[in-house]
Amino acid sequence: MIGLFDSGHGGLTIFRTLVGRFPDHDFVYLGDHANAPYGNRGSSEIVDLTRKGVELLYSRGCKLVMLACNTASAVACRTLQRDWLPVTDYPGHNVLGVVAPMVEAATQTPWAVTSPQYPQKFNSDTIAVFGTTRTISSGVYSEEIRKRCPKVTVLELPCPELAGAIEVGAGEADLNAMVAKYVGQLMERAGGYAPERVILGCTHFPLIEEIFVAHLPPVSRILSQPEVVADSLEDYLARHPAYGGETSTRGNPTLLTTGNLDHVSQSLEMFWPQGQGFERVE
Ligand code: DGL
Secondary structure, X not given: OEEEEEOOOOOHHHHHHHHHHOOOOOEEEEEOHHHOOOOOOOHHHHHHHHHHHHHHXXXXXXXXXXXXXXXXXXXXXXXXXXXXXXXXXXXXXXXXXXXXXXXXXXXXXXXXXXOOOOOHHHOOOEEEEEEOHHHHHHOHHHHHHHHHOOOOEEXXXXXXXXXHHHHOOOOHHXXXXXXXXXXXXXXXXXXXXXXXXXXXXXXXXXXXXXHHHHHOOOOOEEEOHHHHHHHHHHHHHHHOHHHOOOOOOOOOOEEEEOOOHHHHHHHHHHHOOOOOOEEEOO
């Protein structure tokens, strides 16, 4: 069974893609709605909340948990993998994030390769990254991209209000105005130059991808995080088959929330209409 963890609803953009792509796998989703949004929280708080979420999913039988949240991936994934998992009682368990697959796709370089290789060594594209304040301040996207592509210009834009606005179902006009402002800031920093590629580095943002498309220059190609993550998981499961298989909940994956059941179930319609509703957990 594979668990997905997010601060709230955003990870459902990854979840719904994985459920469609891997019909022979069981998935469980946990949204920490009680503590969302994570994007403006401090790092130790995010590590702590993410660890609790991962442990809850492990206790539900998930041996593999994906942090379907860029903020949790940027801030907590490495700490959990390197410092926490090795000293806990979870042998044979793992945790993955969504930043690594995006860096691989953006740099066309495997994660394990951490020095510039030809031809990426000479790539001089511009890559834009939109994310929460915490994801951007972690610097993880630019650090990891530039390790592999030192000539690439990485423009990282914090979007402090956007995930929260999507989470509460803000109207189209408000979302439009916010995205226009963030894209305007990007273009100012880029000196009018259109970035070749764009990473929507927050799992909430694919829900309003068309608004980004409307404001970005037509030549800027958005790397689809749900698709990139699904490709990366397919490759990971092929190399680690012990994490896959045995479906018992096919078509009806469990959705868990720490939040208010009425409130989160109402907005589920907007994110994943096929969902059968959330179950509340502490
Ligand atoms: N969906 C999350 C992400 O990918 C974070 C949203 C939030 O909780 O601020 O960054």
